[in-house]
Amino acid sequence: MAYCFDKNFTQHFCAAVTSCIMNFGKPSTQLHFHLVTDQEDTRLSDFIAATKSIFGCEFSIYILAGIENNALDRIPHSIRNMHHLSIAAYFRLLLPELVPAHIDKILYLDSDTIVIGNISALLEMELNENAIAMVLDPNSEHYAKGHNLSAYYNSGVALFNLNVWRLEELTSKCFAYLEKPTTPVRIADQCAINVVLADRVAELESKWNRFTYDSQVETLALQSLRDDYAIVHFTAKEKPWYSWYRNAFGKLYWDYLNVSPWRNAKPQEAVTVDEHILLARKLEADGKFAQSCSVYSKIVAHFMSKSRASSS
Missing domain, CATH: 1.20.5 (Single alpha-helices involved in coiled-coils or other helix-helix interfaces)
Structure with a gap:
């Protein structure tokens, strides 16, 4: 399992990973999380220590600014801080180079996701020759047309075939694509993954990435939701940790944050x-x-x- 985030998303990662642990479907002692972040954070260290003590899972942390030769330098300056996305949007592209070579497959989740159902089956999925597996983006038709693709996928939940990425140097190819001045990049790494890996994407069922928007007023019928979906993804600009967030599904975020060592946090005013x-x-x-x-x-x-x- 992998999460990639910067210091601004530490609290939200804590809610996300707690939900993942509690809905894994197997003993949490079998879980090993690989975390990619930009700098040291004592709050994160304290959370990990407490979580390991409670659940028995393992963590490996990759602090990009502290890694030899500074892994942050792998991300070209010309593509950083694009639109509303921070440099952290590119961290997942570094996973194949950071994670130990004996690991051949890893499931990446955005830190604005909440796991609500058993995800063990997703971890066991075979990728064969595919480089990655993802769910179709809600705006797939629009973005696919812009990139001349048959389909466009959302990278917020992604099962990586690390062997293929390493063998074919796909991380370097993604960055090379993003650096081209003529590249029509709208969603950072997601565009690169879709274009560079166009014929190598396995399509996941929608249950693995249920998109939830702030503009929708949805009723939280949790059992019905769990029957159909395993992962809720809070896409769009507004997030459940904002005091003005209206979607009832935002309660899921607080439910898991409040059973984590990060309990008692307050919504952003x-x-x-x-x-x-x-x-x-x-x-x-x-x-x-x-x-x-x-x-x-x-x-x-x-x-x-x-x-x-x-x-x-």
Whole structure:
């Protein structure tokens, strides 16, 4: 198993990996997690120590800035911090080079995923000559057309055939593709994986990557959800750790975070006007009308203050 994240996602990784451990389907002592991150973090070290003590699973950590020859340098400067994605979006491409050579297959999960069903069967899936296995992206048709592909997959849940990646030097080929000035890259590494590995992708069932959006107001019927899906993926800009997040599925994130050593964390407070508007709408939808009105009042007061300042 593998997770890749930067220091800004440490808390969210903790929720994700706790959900994975608790829904593995086999004894957690059989789990070994390979973590790729950018720098040392005492919070992460404390979490890992506590999690190992509770569940008995193992962890290997690859601190990119501390690895000899600095593995971060493998990521070209020209493609870093593209759009809303940070450099951490490329970390998963380094897995074949970082993970020990005797490991021939690894399951990567984004840190904004929550495992809700038995995933042991996915780990046992045979890839044969395929380099990777992924679920179709929800915008597959649109992105496939842009890249002249027959299909486009989401890399948030990906089963890597590490032997193939190493033998064919696919990490280098992905970075080479991304560096081309004419490359139409929209979603960082995901575009590279889809284009470079176009004929080598095994398609996974949708149950392994259930996309959940902040714009949808979904009812959390957990047992029904578990009957059909094993992994929930909080795609899109808004995330369940925001105080204004409306989708009821966001409760899954807090359920697993609160049974981890990272319990008692608080939602991120609204800062911008847009975030306050979303928060007010959420409170209204939750039937908390007095609190919603209070937020709306703050928004109105903000604009009145700006109006007075501009007219003086």
